[in-house]
Amino acid sequence: MPKPKHKPPTGRLGVWLFGAYGGLATTLVVGTRALARGLAQPTGLATELPVAAGIPWQPLDGIVFGGHEIRRGDYATSAAEIHGVTGSLPPELVGKLKKDLAAASRNVVQGVMPNPGRTIASLADRPAQRTTLRQQIAVIERDLRAFQRKHRLARVVCVNLTSTEPRLQAMPAHRTLAAFEQAIAKDDQKTVRPSAIYAYVAAKLGLPFVHFTPSESALLPAIREAFAATKTPWVGRDGKTGETLVKSALAPMFAYRNLRVLSWQGYNILGDRDGRVLADAKNKQTKVATKDALLPSILGYPLHTHVGIDYVPSLHDLKTAWDFVHFEGFLGFRMSLQFTWQGCDAILAAPLVLDLVRFADLAQRRGEHGPMTHLASFFKQPIGVDEHDLHRQWQRLVAYLERARGDRRG
Numbered sequence: 001m002p003k004p005k006h007k008p009p010t011g012r013l014g015v016w017l018f019g020a021y022g023g024l025a026t027t028l029v030v031g032t033r034a035l036a037r038g039l040a041q042p043t044g045l046a047t048e049l050p051v052a053a054g055i056p057w058q059p060l061d062g063i064v065f066g067g068h069e070i071r072r073g074d075y076a077t078s079a080a081e082i083h084g085v086t087g088s089l090p091p092e093l094v095g096k097l098k099k100d101l102a103a104a105s106r107n108v109v110q111g112v113m114p115n116p117g118r119t120i121a122s123l124a125d126r127p128a129q130r131t132t133l134r135q136q137i138a139v140i141e142r143d144l145r146a147f148q149r150k151h152r153l154a155r156v157v158c159v160n161l162t163s164t165e166p167r168l169q170a171m172p173a174h175r176t177l178a179a180f181e182q183a184i185a186k187d188d189q190k191t192v193r194p195s196a197i198y199a200y201v202a203a204k205l206g207l208p209f210v211h212f213t214p215s216e217s218a219l220l221p222a223i224r225e226a227f228a229a230t231k232t233p234w235v236g237r238d239g240k241t242g243e244t245l246v247k248s249a250l251a252p253m254f255a256y257r258n259l260r261v262l263s264w265q266g267y268n269i270l271g272d273r274d275g276r277v278l279a280d281a282k283n284k285q286t287k288v289a290t291k292d293a294l295l296p297s298i299l300g301y302p303l304h305t306h307v308g309i310d311y312v313p314s315l316h317d318l319k320t321a322w323d324f325v326h327f328e329g330f331l332g333f334r335m336s337l338q339f340t341w342q343g344c345d346a347i348l349a350a351p352l353v354l355d356l357v358r359f360a361d362l363a364q365r366r367g368e369h370g371p372m373t374h375l376a377s378f379f380k381q382p383i384g385v386d387e388h389d390l391h392r393q394w395q396r397l398v399a400y401l402e403r404a405r406g407d408r409r410g
Contacts, residue, residue: 007365008056011154013063014147015357016207018198019161020067020108023272023317024212026078027346028161028353029065030089033100036061039093044351047358051398054405056365057358066107066147068140068198070124074105085272085316088344107151109143112136114189114197117166123273132187133197140201157360158202158209159353160236163273165193165215173222177229180222193217203227203234208360211236212353219383228370233363235356235372238380241348242341243268243307243321244294248390250337251298254327262334263304263326264295269312270319270345293381294388317345352378362404374400 017025034040036059042048047057079094079101094101110126114133131139148156168174173183173191180200183191195211195218202209203226211218211234219236227234240248243266254261295305325337356378363372376382377393387393 009058009062009154009361009365011062012151013058013357013361014151014153014156015063015065016144016147016156016158017065017067017161018111018159018195019163020065020069020111021071021073021075021078022161022163023078023082023346024349024353025067025161026075026082027089027350029075029101029104030079030094030097031350032060032063032065032354033097033104034093036063037097037100039096042351044348046351046355046397052401055362055401058361060354063357064107064151064153065104066151067109068111068143069108070111070113070120070126072125074108075101076105082317082346086318086344088317088347107147111162111194112140112197113194114192116194120163120165120194123163133184133189133192134187136197137184137201137204140198141205144201144205144207155361155364156207157357158198158207159357160195160198160209160211160213160215160218161353162195162198162213162215164213165195165217168193168196168217168220174220175222177222177225180220180226196220196223199223199234200226203230203232206230206232208232208364209234209236210353210356210360212239212349212356214238214380224371231369233360233369233372235360235375236379236383239349239352240378240380241345241352242319242343243323244380245390246321246339246341247323248294248298248388248393250325250339251295252389252391254325255299260301260328261295261299261303261325262328263324265304265306265324265326266321267308267310267323268319268321269310269315270317271311271313271315272317272345297386297388319343319345366404366407 019025031040035042046052076094076098079089083089083091113121113124114136144156171191173179173188193215195215199209199218200223203223214237296302321341323339326334328334356375359372359375371384373384374397376385376387377390377397
């Protein structure tokens with residue numbers, strides 16, 4: 001009987017969160033610990049669906065959280081803040097996880113902020129340290145190694161949950177790993193954003209990397225080369241949780257019925273720190289690029305599209321999206337579809353991140369490396385995949401699960 005192509009999970013898995021005290025990260029930590037203790041149901045987790053049965057996923061009670069953060073705080077305080085504005089993390093649940101959250105909080109250390117842009121810099125309440133890029137990279141490496149050593153972790157997966165960064169102008173330093181490392185040696189901070197440094201360290205250490213944000217700097221060609229050099233799996237970018245998820249499911253319907261879409265107008269309102277960051281036009285440009293790209297790809301022709309995003313502080317994490325679809329049917333008659341999506345962003349996104357952590361860990365145990373293209377259905381702008389039809393993306397994931405299950409059974 002042939003040997004399985006992946007090793008079953010042994011030991012504990014570390015999950016290192018860049019942006020560790022954000023609403024999404026806090027919901028992820030609370031939710032994972034609640035599931036591990038049998039205090040919640042795995043609603044929203046694709047890895048708990050029947051189609052994923054028989055795969056040796058990392059057990060949730062064997063996951064240890066740590067991370068970098070540019071703000072002071074702890075998970076209990078962050079969870080209380082979230083409950084106060086959205087009610088999504090009940091105090092009764094958080095109270096039962098008091099020790100778990102305190103332990104995770106002790107693993108969060110100060111992050112770095114090379115060239116973050118004005119708005120992200122304004123979020124920090126810890127004084128920025130004036131250090132070189134090499135020094136910042138050394139600190140991140142030290143923190144990750146200390147985390148793994150302290151908790152005797154068998155493996156570590158890195159997840160980028162930091163705020164959406166301004167776009168980074170393409171530069172020669174981004175084209176190759178050698179050029180990128182030369183820029184680091186020269187301490188050329190204008191060539192990077194925080195996400196680029198975090199991803200580079202993950203690649204250098206051979207740690208699987210999940211890029212859940214829209215920031216394009218994390219997976220520059222030079223950094224992808226770094227992941228290739230250490231044969232490390234990675235995936236991104238921009239988690240698909242709300243309006244774009246609905247678009248990727250609905251747009252194929254028009255294609256299947258040969259109904260021509262003339263215009264697709266979207267409007268999003270949200271609060272919280274995400275909304276505050278996206279109120280900055282430079283940061284918003286990065287986000288809109290990932291939300292507005294899929295329709296021509298799915299439909300196969302150009303059309304009028306627009307995605308608006310406005311900051312409404314009182315909404316906090318309860319975002320609302322309204323879409324208007326103008327389409328043409330038989331005999332040229334024009335009709336319309338409208339939908340409103342109202343959801344709690346962190347509640348929608350947290351199970352996706354947990355799924356992605358499990359998939360990244362599985363990929364490394366299977367000896368896979370490079371972009372995990374089978375996970376395209378999780379992202380607005382999946383790198384390495386031109387297919388945006390949610391149904392076809394899902395079938396690609398199902399096919400991967402079937403192969404993984406077959407490998408295990410030998």
